[in-house]
Amino acid sequence: MAAVTHDQLQEHHHGPTGLMRWLTTTNHKDIGTMYMIFSFIMFLSGGVMALTIRTELFQPGLQVVEPEFFNQLTTMHGLVMVFGAIMPAFVGFANWMIPLMIGASDMAFARMNNWSFWLLPPAALLLLGSFFVPGGASAAGWTLYAPLSVQMGMGMDMAIFAIHIMGVSSIMGAINIVVTVLNMRAPGMTLMKMPLFCWTWLITAYLLIAVMPVLAGAVTMILTDRHFGTSFFNAAGGGDPVMYQHIFWFFGHPEVYIMILPAFGIVSQIIPAFARKPLFGYASMVYATASIAILSFVVWAHHMFATGMPAAGQLFFMYATMLIAVPTGVKVFNWVATMWRGSMTFETPMLWATGFIFVFTIGGFTGLICAIAPIDIQVQDTYYVVAHFHYVLVAGSLFALFAGAYYWLPKWTGRMPSESLGKLHFWCSMVFFNITFFPMHFLGLAGMPRRIPDYALQFADFNAMATIGAFGFGLSQLIFIAVVVKCARGSGERAAARAWEGAEGLEWTVPSPAPHHTFEEAPVVK
Amino acid sequence: MTAHAKRRLAADNRRLLLRLAISAVAMFGFGFLLVPFYEKICEVTGINNFLRPEAEQGARAVGNTQVDASRSILVQFDANLHDLPWRFQPLQRSIEVHPGELVQVEYEVSNTRDVPVTGQAVPSYGPQVAGRHFNKLDCFCFAQQTLAPGERRVMPVVFVIDPALPEDVTVITLSYTFFELQGRNTAAAATVAAPVSGG
Numbered sequence: 134m135a136a137v138t139h140d141q142l143q144e145h146h147h148g149p150t151g152l153m154r155w156l157t158t159t160n161h162k163d164i165g166t167m168y169m170i171f172s173f174i175m176f177l178s179g180g181v182m183a184l185t186i187r188t189e190l191f192q193p194g195l196q197v198v199e200p201e202f203f204n205q206l207t208t209m210h211g212l213v214m215v216f217g218a219i220m221p222a223f224v225g226f227a228n229w230m231i232p233l234m235i236g237a238s239d240m241a242f243a244r245m246n247n248w249s250f251w252l253l254p255p256a257a258l259l260l261l262g263s264f265f266v267p268g269g270a271s272a273a274g275w276t277l278y279a280p281l282s283v284q285m286g287m288g289m290d291m292a293i294f295a296i297h298i299m300g301v302s303s304i305m306g307a308i309n310i311v312v313t314v315l316n317m318r319a320p321g322m323t324l325m326k327m328p329l330f331c332w333t334w335l336i337t338a339y340l341l342i343a344v345m346p347v348l349a350g351a352v353t354m355i356l357t358d359r360h361f362g363t364s365f366f367n368a369a370g371g372g373d374p375v376m377y378q379h380i381f382w383f384f385g386h387p388e389v390y391i392m393i394l395p396a397f398g399i400v401s402q403i404i405p406a407f408a409r410k411p412l413f414g415y416a417s418m419v420y421a422t423a424s425i426a427i428l429s430f431v432v433w434a435h436h437m438f439a440t441g442m443p444a445a446g447q448l449f450f451m452y453a454t455m456l457i458a459v460p461t462g463v464k465v466f467n468w469v470a471t472m473w474r475g476s477m478t479f480e481t482p483m484l485w486a487t488g489f490i491f492v493f494t495i496g497g498f499t500g501l502i503c504a505i506a507p508i509d510i511q512v513q514d515t516y517y518v519v520a521h522f523h524y525v526l527v528a529g530s531l532f533a534l535f536a537g538a539y540y541w542l543p544k545w546t547g548r549m550p551s552e553s554l555g556k557l558h559f560w561c562s563m564v565f566f567n568i569t570f571f572p573m574h575f576l577g578l579a580g581m582p583r584r585i586p587d588y589a590l591q592f593a594d595f596n597a598m599a600t601i602g603a604f605g606f607g608l609s610q611l612i613f614i615a616v617v618v619k620c621a622r623g624s625g626e627r628a629a630a631r632a633w634e635g636a637e638g639l640e641w642t643v644p645s646p647a648p649h650h651t652f653e654e655a656p657v658v659k
Numbered sequence: 660m661t662a663h664a665k666r667r668l669a670a671d672n673r674r675l676l677l678r679l680a681i682s683a684v685a686m687f688g689f690g691f692l693l694v695p696f697y698e699k700i701c702e703v704t705g706i707n708n709f710l711r712p713e714a715e716q717g718a719r720a721v722g723n724t725q726v727d728a729s730r731s732i733l734v735q736f737d738a739n740l741h742d743l744p745w746r747f748q749p750l751q752r753s754i755e756v757h758p759g760e761l762v763q764v765e766y767e768v769s770n771t772r773d774v775p776v777t778g779q780a781v782p783s784y785g786p787q788v789a790g791r792h793f794n795k796l797d798c799f800c801f802a803q804q805t806l807a808p809g810e811r812r813v814m815p816v817v818f819v820i821d822p823a824l825p826e827d828v829t830v831i832t833l834s835y836t837f838f839e840l841q842g843r844n845t846a847a848a849a850t851v852a853a854p855v856s857g858g
Contacts, residue, residue, distance in 0.1 A: 349690070376693075
């Protein structure tokens with residue numbers, strides 16, 4: 134295997150060329166690449182929406198966009214980032230890395246894999262195209278709460294169909310991952326020897342199979358309420374709009390772990406590699422991931438403390454939520470314990486992973502604060518919540534994605550990513566991220582509501598600061614394009630099979646870049 | 660890998676695929692199962708009693724005959740139409756009542772269209788807390804109202820305000836909104852939730 138050179142692997146690939154190659158490919162590496170390119174494009178479009186929102190909020194008053202369009206922007210920013218950027222990016226990582234990590238030649242269902250990717254671009258077109266239909270895009274917030282979502286124009290229908298399609302895509306992707314991980318492991322690769330990234334994805338995939346259909350059900354109910362005379366959420370017809378929130382968050386809370394568990398997996402691969410020590414507490418990491426996943430099904434109503442729940446319900450959901458801090462804490466302590474007395478070096482992937490622990494933990498703590506029902510009723514729908522979930526989604530999921538991208542770029546492209554550009558990207562992102570989102574805590578505590586295009590004068594300074602930070606953060610991401618383009622064009626230092634000195638795992642036993650076909654003969658793991 | 664092992668792996672994969680796909684479909688059904696489940700929980704715990712407020716509160720009000728003459732409440736009446744070419748108004752703007760006192764008021768409605776129209780009135784209360792103590796014994800909102808072309812109808816509301824009404828509530832607004840029912844068209848279905856959320 135090790136003798137396969139770059140020229141040979143070109144010969145290895147038989148089949149259509151040009152566009153047809155990408156449309157018809159069933160190769161897990163091609164599909165993984167497409168997932169990642171797609172999610173990055175969506176990340177940039179969601180980013181443009183975020184910057185438009187921040188431009189409007191630079192000063193009090195209405196300057197740039199109409200309030201209706203502002204609401205469409207906040208809604209679509211959320212939908213695009215969650216379903217278009219973060220989730221497909223992790224599926225892309227899974228496609229590329231899981232077969233390489235467990236010593237499989239490809240995903241279990243290669244053709245279904247192709248289909249689950251190619252469902253995404255039409256869904257994205259539906260979502261983004263809805264800006265241009267009469268009435269504009271959906272403006273009910275990314276949570277699509279009834280009764281607002283029952284009233285909107287056809288942009289809402291397009292968003293519903295887009296969610297259906299993306300849901301089908303995620304479920305197929307998840308089934309593929311479960312089957313691959315459970316059935317396709319190389320001989321000797323027992324479940325408890327699997328790299329943690331595979332473990333977190335296995336659990337994430339189960340979560341996806343369990344909750345994506347529930348979301349599909351919820352938006353189907355909206356659709357039939359809109360057009361087919363049902364009244365699920367229609368109080369005059371005997372329905373209840375609050376029920377929508379229950380069904381949505383029954384999906385929504387596991388969903389936030391769907392977006393963070395693979396990030397935990399990536400960080401758990403990188404920290405041991407650069408601390409040059411095996412991961413501390415591997416088994417406890419697996420159990421912690423599983424307990425987070427199970428607990429995620431019994432905490433959904435902490436998103437709804439303000440809906441008028443009985444005190445007993447508030448207490449149950451409050452304590453159940455706080456319980457999640459225990460397994461999450463186990464993870465953070467294990468990462469820190471892995472670093473303890475390690476021979477650490479801070480190449481770009483390690484910088485991102487360490488940065489992840491730092492900022493993600495801040496987001497975790499504000500989450501714990503929001504979990505306390507009496508405090509949550511104060512900060513409900515304020516910028517405090519906005520700050521909280523951007524700390525866990527941007528500084529959590531996104532930073533881990535960047536960490537993983539820098540870590541595995543040598544395997545994907547055969548070239549080492551530029552350390553100087555990578556470090557610049559990290560430090561700019563880290564500084565501007567905090568300039569953008571840290572002031573939002575203060576805004577929220579002072580009572581600034583979210584999803585509002587205008588605000589009272591006393592909020593002006595922190596908003597101006599957040600807008601400047603947001604533009605800095607947005608522009609910093611262009612550095613990443615430069616890094617990837619440089620690697621993909623084949624400039625930069627050639628990567629060895631084991632690109633990082635301390636990296637462990639089967640993926641580092643195949644040449645860099647990974648040949649088109651790997652592990653045709655399964656390796657034996659001792 | 661031998662051909663035999665490959666076939667076995669493919670069969671194993673397909674079996675697992677089938678199981679997972681069935682779970683996904685079952686979870687889609689579970690989403691819909693949450694609807695009756697939610698209604699049952701609301702019924703058992705008594706939260707969200709605006710689902711069937713009249714039935715429950717009517718039953719509760721029967722045993723209550725004690726009039727609390729020490730205080731009086733100003734009840735204001737309001738009438739709204741939603742996309743319905745009717746005339747709809749209360750025959751009295753407001754009335755002073757004692758808690759526990761049986762009161763009857765009237766609303767007038769007339770159909771200005773030249774076709775029969777069926778409508779349903781939905782009540783809401785301000786302040787919201789008053790809804791729980793506003794017991795309607797008879798109300799035109801209990802049934803659908805079908806009006807012939809040009810028909811005018813005077814309809815009663817009979818109610819008792821529960822003496823357990825919090826002391827700080829001195830004014831209650833009872834507001835009705837009439838919706839047209841034509842096989843529950845989307846225009847009517849779209850906005851009905853809003854007025855009821857106050858009740």
